[in-house]
Amino acid sequence: MFKHEKLNLLIFIVLLLLQLLGVVGLLTRFHPFYLFIIVPLFFWGGIGTTLYLHRYLTHRGFEMPEWLKFILATGSAVVLAGDPVTWVGDHRYHHLKSDTDEDIHSPVHGFPYAHMMWLIRKPPEFRERSKRYAADVSKIWYCRLFERAGIYVLPHLAVATTLYFTLGLAGMLWCLYVPMLVIYNVTWSVNSICHMPRLGYRSFDTSDHSRNNFWIGVFGFGEGYHNNHHAQPRCAAHGLRWWEFDLTRYVIWMLEKCGLAWKVVWPAKESKNSDAVSAEGAALLLTSAKAKNSI
Numbered sequence: 476m477f478k479h480e481k482l483n484l485l486i487f488i489v490l491l492l493l494q495l496l497g498v499v500g501l502l503t504r505f506h507p508f509y510l511f512i513i514v515p516l517f518f519w520g521g522i523g524t525t526l527y528l529h530r531y532l533t534h535r536g537f538e539m540p541e542w543l544k545f546i547l548a549t550g551s552a553v554v555l556a557g558d559p560v561t562w563v564g565d566h567r568y569h570h571l572k573s574d575t576d577e578d579i580h581s582p583v584h585g586f587p588y589a590h591m592m593w594l595i596r597k598p599p600e601f602r603e604r605s606k607r608y609a610a611d612v613s614k615i616w617y618c619r620l621f622e623r624a625g626i627y628v629l630p631h632l633a634v635a636t637t638l639y640f641t642l643g644l645a646g647m648l649w650c651l652y653v654p655m656l657v658i659y660n661v662t663w664s665v666n667s668i669c670h671m672p673r674l675g676y677r678s679f680d681t682s683d684h685s686r687n688n689f690w691i692g693v694f695g696f697g698e699g700y701h702n703n704h705h706a707q708p709r710c711a712a713h714g715l716r717w718w719e720f721d722l723t724r725y726v727i728w729m730l731e732k733c734g735l736a737w738k739v740v741w742p743a744k745e746s747k748n749s750d751a752v753s754a755e756g757a758a759l760l761l762t763s764a765k766a767k768n769s770i
């Protein structure tokens with residue numbers, strides 16, 4: 476079972492180090508000026524992950540201009556969210572096998588494993604599987620380039636170096652590594668907390684354990700309404716009720732109004748339990764979303 480795979484020491488050290496930099500950042504002196512950097516950087520990296528990697532690239536819930544895709548892909552690389560091919564491959568497989576023994580990050584294997592340990596114990600052969608499930612993503616030239624670790628880290632290093640030489644060590648830690656600490660743990664909480672029985676609520680009777688969690692929804696740019704998402708994987712909105720704050724949904728809506736997003740899969744007017752789909756159904760929806768990418 477992949478759960479007992481050997482620890483990938485390099486990934487372990489890198490993830491630990493990145494989080495430590497965030498924690499150390501919190502202990503350094505904060506300057507209010509940092510907010511002018513933190514807010515846009517947090518937004519760029521966060522939306523790069525939720526809007527681009529997840530709602531666009533994995534589920535193809537809408538279309539947008541090529542230049543915007545590139546900017547958002549770069550944002551996700553700045554916060555080292557994970558190379559797009561691996562990210563999409565792992566996530567599509569999660570929808571296919573949600574909360575079964577084969578689900579790569581389900582709390583059925585224990586909370587720490589669902590939250591972060593799966594990244595550290597992932598068998599190398601899963602890489603090939605990701606490539607199969609994200610074959611459409613491999614066709615995008617910059618996603619293919621981002622598969623090479625040496626190239627993938629460049630946007631991150633460029634931002635980190637610029638911040639270090641302009642704002643000093645504390646400025647770099649506050650403006651880059653503190654937002655990354657939040658983005659990482661909120662993203663991982665979607666995999667762990669949003670699949671835990673009793674933590675949150677269910678609006679749809681899906682075949683997995685997915686749950687909606689308001690707070691993860693707020694801090695995770697809307698990704699916390701995970702039961703809604705498992706029920707309608709291609710839907711560009713995860714927050715469906717008026718109080719389910721979903722920042723990514725509002726950004727997609729704004730882009731659509733500006734003509735920068737089209738073919739948006741919005742929720743059906745009346746979302747009832749009958750709209751819910753099984754894991755297999757979700758997988759079918761995924762395959763129906765086959766890349767029409769022109770790159």
Ligand SMILES: [Zn+2]
Nearest residue numbers: 569573685701
């Ligand atoms: Zn899930």
Ligand SMILES: [Zn+2]
Nearest residue numbers: 533566704708
């Ligand atoms: Zn998804």
